Amino acid sequence: MADTTSAVGGGVQDVYGEDCATEDQIITPWTLSVASGYNLLRDPRYNKGMAFTHEERDAHYLRGLLPPVVISQQLQEKRLMQNLRSFEAPLHKYISLMELLDRDEKLFFKLLIDNMEELLPIVYTPTVGEACQRYGSIFRRPRGLFISLNDKGKILEVLKNWPEKSIQVIVVTDGERILGLGDLGCQGMGIPVGKLALYTALGGVRPSACLPITIDVGTNNEKLLNDEFYIGIRQRRATGKVYSDFLHEFMTAIKQNYGEKVLVQFEDFANHNAFELLEKYSPTHLVFNDDVQGTAAVVLSGLVAALKSLGGTLADHTFLFFGAGEAGTGIAELLALEMYHQAKLPVDESRKKIWFVDSKGLVVSSRMESLQAFKKPWAHDHEPVTNLIDIIKAVKPTALIGTSGQGKTFTKEVIEAMASFNKKPLIMALSNPTTQSECTAEEAYYWTEGRAIFSSGSPFNPVEYNGKVFFPGQANNAYIFPGFGLGLVMSGAIRVHKEMLLAASEALGGTVTQEDCQKGMIYPPISNIRKISAHIAANVAAKAYEIGVATRLPQPENLVKFAESCMYNPNYRNYR
Ligand SMILES: O=C([O-])CC(=O)C(=O)O
Numbered sequence: 001m002a003d004t005t006s007a008v009g010g011g012v013q014d015v016y017g018e019d020c021a022t023e024d025q026i027i028t029p030w031t032l033s034v035a036s037g038y039n040l041l042r043d044p045r046y047n048k049g050m051a052f053t054h055e056e057r058d059a060h061y062l063r064g065l066l067p068p069v070v071i072s073q074q075l076q077e078k079r080l081m082q083n084l085r086s087f088e089a090p091l092h093k094y095i096s097l098m099e100l101l102d103r104d105e106k107l108f109f110k111l112l113i114d115n116m117e118e119l120l121p122i123v124y125t126p127t128v129g130e131a132c133q134r135y136g137s138i139f140r141r142p143r144g145l146f147i148s149l150n151d152k153g154k155i156l157e158v159l160k161n162w163p164e165k166s167i168q169v170i171v172v173t174d175g176e177r178i179l180g181l182g183d184l185g186c187q188g189m190g191i192p193v194g195k196l197a198l199y200t201a202l203g204g205v206r207p208s209a210c211l212p213i214t215i216d217v218g219t220n221n222e223k224l225l226n227d228e229f230y231i232g233i234r235q236r237r238a239t240g241k242v243y244s245d246f247l248h249e250f251m252t253a254i255k256q257n258y259g260e261k262v263l264v265q266f267e268d269f270a271n272h273n274a275f276e277l278l279e280k281y282s283p284t285h286l287v288f289n290d291d292v293q294g295t296a297a298v299v300l301s302g303l304v305a306a307l308k309s310l311g312g313t314l315a316d317h318t319f320l321f322f323g324a325g326e327a328g329t330g331i332a333e334l335l336a337l338e339m340y341h342q343a344k345l346p347v348d349e350s351r352k353k354i355w356f357v358d359s360k361g362l363v364v365s366s367r368m369e370s371l372q373a374f375k376k377p378w379a380h381d382h383e384p385v386t387n388l389i390d391i392i393k394a395v396k397p398t399a400l401i402g403t404s405g406q407g408k409t410f411t412k413e414v415i416e417a418m419a420s421f422n423k424k425p426l427i428m429a430l431s432n433p434t435t436q437s438e439c440t441a442e443e444a445y446y447w448t449e450g451r452a453i454f455s456s457g458s459p460f461n462p463v464e465y466n467g468k469v470f471f472p473g474q475a476n477n478a479y480i481f482p483g484f485g486l487g488l489v490m491s492g493a494i495r496v497h498k499e500m501l502l503a504a505s506e507a508l509g510g511t512v513t514q515e516d517c518q519k520g521m522i523y524p525p526i527s528n529i530r531k532i533s534a535h536i537a538a539n540v541a542a543k544a545y546e547i548g549v550a551t552r553l554p555q556p557e558n559l560v561k562f563a564e565s566c567m568y569n570p571n572y573r574n575y576r
Pocket residue numbers: 124125178179180268290291431432457476477478
């Protein structure tokens with residue numbers, strides 16, 4: 001059995017032994033400098049609020065700085081949840097949670113982990129979308145690194161200003177396509193911050209190893225440009241060579257500063273940049289695009305799970321994507337690859353089972369000339385059709401997948417068209433946040449008389465129809481990226497391969513139980529996510545070892561156990 005203890009704590013060395021510390025194994029004196037006294041209460045990484053014991057208060061000069069009562073982490077958690085629930089507006093809950101993160105990091109993550117279903121919609125979609133729209137107005141303390149065009153030539157210097165040195169995961173955005181909300185410029189920062197909170201809570205990567213970054217090259221959002229509280233540079237977006245040179249400086253500086261093994265997750269870039277950056281840096285960096293690849297792995301897993309009630313193989317079905325951007329074409333690529341694996345159907349043949357609709361209608365070969373490169377593989381021979389309902393009648397899809405970023409586009413007529421020739425129409429409304437969802441769960445179930453298999457990018461509550469309760473699944477990349485990243489980090493992978501995405505997708509699919517299926521669910525409950533992440537991480541790491549891109553040697557014998565041992569734990573440590 002390989003020695004696993006030396007790498008506890010999100011896969012890298014836990015230099016100060018903090019993640020090894022438990023109730024019975026107390027830590028400190030620290031081998032690094034940690035504030036004591038008043039400053040200890042102001043340091044979110046070490047602060048425990050009123051949970052400091054009398055002994056700790058004496059040892060660390062805290063006597064008198066706290067109310068006399070000592071209360072446990074659990075009781076502080078209870079108090080905070082009570083306070084949070086008293087806020088009506090989700091945005092106020094968001095602000096309150098972010099303030100907690102600034103005050104007491106472990107308590108924040110404990111809350112998030114113990115109350116996943118309740119708090120995910122606050123820290124993540126949909127509320128994080130609203131937070132980004134109003135980021136300037138609700139700004140309190142900065143989180144993450146802001147790298148703007150003003151820093152040209154100095155990006156390495158900027159990176160060196162970040163206090164943590166052993167970074168494992170970076171989530172970076174340029175704010176041009178924040179969820180389905182469009183260009184939010186520098187205010188897109190809420191997304192990397194939120195994604196990385198999930199990296200820790202769902203995937204167990206240590207918070208100190210996570211770095212949120214926003215690259216500010218301007219914004220074309222007039223409203224923000226005219227908003228006195230806007231936090232970004234006040235100019236229109238740089239494009240072309242200025243843009244690509246700046247991103248190149250960034251990617252070069254990242255590798256120079258953090259080496260080969262840091263994961264750079266691209267998030268919410270506009271289509272053209274997303275595809276270009278992924279293609280350009282995949283051969284030289286450890287890069288992953290969540291919107292293209294993470295979404296693809298999650299949706300593929302759901303489609304495979306849906307076959308259990310739909311019957312047949314993937315190749316027996318016809319898929320229609322509404323929206324031909326990152327998510328849609330990313331899913332379609334992986335789907336075609338999986339059809340090849342399952343049925344040995346040549347990729348060209350499997351592509352013919354997959355159709356796309358973009359803003360100009362059905363993507364067909366007569367439009368080839370004017371199509372962007374990423375749409376070309378999906379242009380099939382067919383006469384042009386523009387209206388979605390006509391397209392559905394012509395293509396007769398078994399699955400309709402919304403990746404358009406446009407809310408309320410699956411109208412009653414659209415859903416009814418799907419229900420008219422499918423016994424169990426598969427409907428996915430993947431756009432985020434909830435306002436951009438192509439339809440609601442209720443609409444999908446009502447308009448199909450309860451026959452739909454439905455899932456969505458943002459969460460919906462269960463729906464009662466005709467005395468039966470339906471449980472919509474959340475087909476969101478949050479199921480994949482935390483475990484996927486953990487798998488990369490813990491194996492010391494230096495490159496991402498498509499096969500690793502399939503490995504992640506299969507691992508997720510493997511966690512859907514018979515019971516979930518009977519409820520019509522194609523995803524497992526999100527409350528089990530830490531266990532699921534460990535399985536995903538193990539499968540991804542196994543693939544990385546198999547392909548030969550893992551550098552952490554020797555390979556641990558039991559990868560699931562190893563993944564679990566790597567995961568950050570938010571319980572307070574006891575201080576000597
Ligand atoms: O953030 C989410 O909820 C999923 C996602 O990546 C997106 O919609 O861009």
